[in-house]
Amino acid sequence: MYKDQFYMNRALEIAQKGRFTVTPNPNVGCVIVKNNVIVGEGFHQKTGNAHAEILALEMAKEKAKNATVYVTLEPCSHYGHTPPCAKALIKAGVSRVVVAMKDPNPKVSGMGINMLLKAGLKIKKNVFLKKAETINRGFIKRMRTGIPYIRLKLACSLDGKIALKSGKSKWITCIDSRKDVQKLRSESCAILTTSKTVIIDNPSLTVRWHELPLNIKEDYKEKQLRQPIRIVLDKKNLITPNHKITQLEGKCLLIRSCLHNDIKWKGDVEEVFFNFEYQYNNLINLMIKLGSKKINTILVESGSKFATSLIKFNLFDELIIYIAPKFFGKDACNLVDFSGINIISDAPKFKFSNIKKIGNDLRITIYNKK
Amino acid sequence: MYKDQFYMNRALEIAQKGRFTVTPNPNVGCVIVKNNVIVGEGFHQKTGNAHAEILALEMAKEKAKNATVYVTLEPCSHYGHTPPCAKALIKAGVSRVVVAMKDPNPKVSGMGINMLLKAGLKIKKNVFLKKAETINRGFIKRMRTGIPYIRLKLACSLDGKIALKSGKSKWITCIDSRKDVQKLRSESCAILTTSKTVIIDNPSLTVRWHELPLNIKEDYKEKQLRQPIRIVLDKKNLITPNHKITQLEGKCLLIRSCLHNDIKWKGDVEEVFFNFEYQYNNLINLMIKLGSKKINTILVESGSKFATSLIKFNLFDELIIYIAPKFFGKDACNLVDFSGINIISDAPKFKFSNIKKIGNDLRITIYNKK
Numbered sequence: 001m002y003k004d005q006f007y008m009n010r011a012l013e014i015a016q017k018g019r020f021t022v023t024p025n026p027n028v029g030c031v032i033v034k035n036n037v038i039v040g041e042g043f044h045q046k047t048g049n050a051h052a053e054i055l056a057l058e059m060a061k062e063k064a065k066n067a068t069v070y071v072t073l074e075p076c077s078h079y080g081h082t083p084p085c086a087k088a089l090i091k092a093g094v095s096r097v098v099v100a101m102k103d104p105n106p107k108v109s110g111m112g113i114n115m116l117l118k119a120g121l122k123i124k125k126n127v128f129l130k131k132a133e134t135i136n137r138g139f140i141k142r143m144r145t146g147i148p149y150i151r152l153k154l155a156c157s158l159d160g161k162i163a164l165k166s167g168k169s170k171w172i173t174c175i176d177s178r179k180d181v182q183k184l185r186s187e188s189c190a191i192l193t194t195s196k197t198v199i200i201d202n203p204s205l206t207v208r209w210h211e212l213p214l215n216i217k218e219d220y221k222e223k224q225l226r227q228p229i230r231i232v233l234d235k236k237n238l239i240t241p242n243h244k245i246t247q248l249e250g251k252c253l254l255i256r257s258c259l260h261n262d263i264k265w266k267g268d269v270e271e272v273f274f275n276f277e278y279q280y281n282n283l284i285n286l287m288i289k290l291g292s293k294k295i296n297t298i299l300v301e302s303g304s305k306f307a308t309s310l311i312k313f314n315l316f317d318e319l320i321i322y323i324a325p326k327f328f329g330k331d332a333c334n335l336v337d338f339s340g341i342n343i344i345s346d347a348p349k350f351k352f353s354n355i356k357k358i359g360n361d362l363r364i365t366i367y368n369k370k
Numbered sequence: 371m372y373k374d375q376f377y378m379n380r381a382l383e384i385a386q387k388g389r390f391t392v393t394p395n396p397n398v399g400c401v402i403v404k405n406n407v408i409v410g411e412g413f414h415q416k417t418g419n420a421h422a423e424i425l426a427l428e429m430a431k432e433k434a435k436n437a438t439v440y441v442t443l444e445p446c447s448h449y450g451h452t453p454p455c456a457k458a459l460i461k462a463g464v465s466r467v468v469v470a471m472k473d474p475n476p477k478v479s480g481m482g483i484n485m486l487l488k489a490g491l492k493i494k495k496n497v498f499l500k501k502a503e504t505i506n507r508g509f510i511k512r513m514r515t516g517i518p519y520i521r522l523k524l525a526c527s528l529d530g531k532i533a534l535k536s537g538k539s540k541w542i543t544c545i546d547s548r549k550d551v552q553k554l555r556s557e558s559c560a561i562l563t564t565s566k567t568v569i570i571d572n573p574s575l576t577v578r579w580h581e582l583p584l585n586i587k588e589d590y591k592e593k594q595l596r597q598p599i600r601i602v603l604d605k606k607n608l609i610t611p612n613h614k615i616t617q618l619e620g621k622c623l624l625i626r627s628c629l630h631n632d633i634k635w636k637g638d639v640e641e642v643f644f645n646f647e648y649q650y651n652n653l654i655n656l657m658i659k660l661g662s663k664k665i666n667t668i669l670v671e672s673g674s675k676f677a678t679s680l681i682k683f684n685l686f687d688e689l690i691i692y693i694a695p696k697f698f699g700k701d702a703c704n705l706v707d708f709s710g711i712n713i714i715s716d717a718p719k720f721k722f723s724n725i726k727k728i729g730n731d732l733r734i735t736i737y738n739k740k
Binding site: 156157158159160161164165166168169170171172311321325326327328329330331332334335336337338339340341342343344347348349350351352355357360361362364366 | 526527528529530531534535536538539540541542681691695696697698699700701702704705706707708709710711712713714717718719720721722725727730731732734736
């Protein structure tokens with residue numbers, strides 16, 4: 001039925017309004033329709049706040065009786081921060097529930113739908129399933145694998161260089177690309193970098209609200225601003241309280257092979273023990289550790305060594321490369337750090353998923369089909 | 371008047387049908403309109419053949435009287451392979467001539483228009499001037515500067531490498547990109563490479579008609595196939611009669627610092643003396659020499675050393691880069707060969723003019739605004 005698609009599309013649209021604040025929860029949107037009129041809608045904004053279904057029910061009030069509910073993720077069946085939404089829908093007397101996808105959370109996973117079925121409600125599943133999966137890539141991947149969704153961001157010249165020989169890289173890309181990165185950051189639960197990058201660039205790795213595009217600012221007010229967790233791979237304990245990344249608003253995780261709990265940090269810094277080498281098993285373990293901290297999506301903004309590890313071990317989900325129309329020359333720093341490919345068919349090979357001009361630069365997106 | 375644009379657009383459209391064969395002449399299209407009906411049209415196909423105006427007049431016959439003529443380039447006023455077109459138009463009794471652009475050929479340059487004015491014809495100039503310039507970029511540049519229009523074609527991996535460490539580069543790009551290069555070749559008067567590339571790859575550098583896109587094959591029949599001149603920079607006389615490039619159909623120019631006229635070549639090979647170093651003045655001189663051979667457009671398909679010279683000395687007009695979604699690694703061969711850039715603002719900087727997905731690859735076009 002075309003009508004189902006129409007209302008589910010609306011539910012998906014509003015679900016995304018929560019994408020800057022919802023972590024570690026999934027984005028959920030809900031629309032309640034009675035006699036072809038939307039009588040209630042809502043989206044989940046952040047942990048502890050009401051779920052989308054509850055907000056939509058509150059808006060619909062008694063009109064929810066015998067109405068159809070469109071919800072982008074299976075209503076929950078368990079008591080978490082809030083009581084189960086499935087129960088609330090039953091109590092409100094809705095007659096039909098259209099669900100875009102089953103909740104990948106093992107605590108729910110079909111039990112919400114079963115609860116509704118048992119109460120005699122009509123159910124339709126998998127309406128716009130693919131789109132529903134897209135808006136919760138991070139949450140779904142973490143629920144299914146324990147590992148966050150990994151976005152690897154790189155920026156290079158047209159001849160594939162990420163910095164001049166001197167290490168200088170400010171700025172390869174144009175101001176529009178840097179604003180676009182602000183958007184990527186705002187959508188991420190965490191930003192990961194290495195101590196080397198911190199020492200060279202002393203970056204903030206924060207979201208600067210005023211640099212976000214207008215359409216985002218409409219959904220995401222300055223007072224709601226949530227800083228992604230800043231994660232630094234700091235094997236040799238090189239990061240000090242003088243580095244900006246440890247001082248600014250928001251949490252900073254230092255992943256270290258040896259902890260020094262007596263350091264007086266100015267900001268919200270947590271030292272996390274990890275025994276790491278850049279090897280596949282350890283990288284997986286690192287990502288599992290970050291997944292266990294309820295991080296759904298990580299934006300990696302590192303140098304080429306760590307980026308190369310992710311590419312070499314096929315550990316990224318999305319690769320985003322900004323290419324500037326400049327040539328840096330053969331002595332500049334390479335985009336990827338590996339070597340030893342002897343035949344072309346051995347070269348790591350991907351597929352350009354999306355190409356967009358951003359200001360003077362080009363943004364290439366590659367979804368890694370594993 | 372909108373009508374003028376409409377008919378000039380048609381004239382420009384048919385002018386381009388000659389682009390594979392017309393060299394060293396310009397593309398010209400002509401449309402004759404009487405009482406809002408096209409009564410004659412024609413385009414210039416190749417040297418020695420009738421000009422566009424003459425073909426259109428032949429088709430229009432007596433209907434040319436008091437008609438309006440749309441022609442993409444000023445009608446010629448001199449006796450070349452054929453008598454002056456301006457005279458033929460006057461003789462046919464046309465009343466009005468709409469011209470897209472003045473002929474940059476110093477032998478004409480305004481004199482054709484003057485001839486028409488003196489005969490009492492109404493003249494309108496510069497209708498779709500920019501588009502008319504676009505379809506004759508090569509001819510115009512050669513007429514104005516003595517130097518051919520230089521298109522530099524490169525192909526690289528996403529990390530900016532043109533070959534593996536071993537030198538292997540077959541194939542970086544996908545089959546669609548290689549077909550696209552066939553199109554570039556077919557539009558070029560000459561293809562330029564270096565002896566190093568010939569020795570490593572032993573390429574044909576010919577147009578393979580069956581690999582051309584369908585829409586081109588419609589305008590350009592197999593029997594019309596014209597092979598672009600193959601130019602090899604062969605300073606050290608390394609090219610021998612065993613190299614394919616010297617054997618195949620079409621002309622091959624070997625640019626050498628010392629001539630050996632006693633070599634028995636299998637194909638149409640000409641040795642040309644040139645005292646060359648990869649320095650700016652000599653590169654300019656080389657291009658002037660090639661211009662004097664009536665070459666309008668050159669497609670450069672060389673290794674990175676020569677390509678870098680053209681970039682470094684800002685001697686190219688168009689840069690076309692095919693980027694494959696692969697990584698070759700840090701030990702592979704760099705796209706550009708220069709070094710020593712110490713500040714980012716010193717890096718050669720361009721503007722992406724056109725971006726297109728070609729099969730799995732990306733084709734980037736940069737028009738060099740000098």
